[in-house]
Amino acid sequence: MRTEPTWRIPVGVIGLCIALIVYGLVIARYAPPLIGDWHAMIQTVIYLVLGLVWLLPLKRFLIWMETGRWK
Secondary structure, three states, X not given: OOOXXXXXXXXXXXXXXXXXHHHHHHHHHHXXXXXXXXXXXXXXXXXXHHHHHHHOOHHHHHHHHHHOOOO
16 A cells, blocks of 8 residues: 555546546537437437446546556
């Protein structure tokens, strides 16, 4: 276990927040014109997928924040 704080954790949290804001703004800007006329259930599924897809790279990012390695 680490006893000294590292710069990667605050930088990683700030980077993650910025990335999520940018991702959310891109989805909010471009998804509604594309799928706005579709059935509500299909839109729900698409927004659920888009809401979960940002989790895919999160494991490696958290590993980098803790250890400094990407693998």
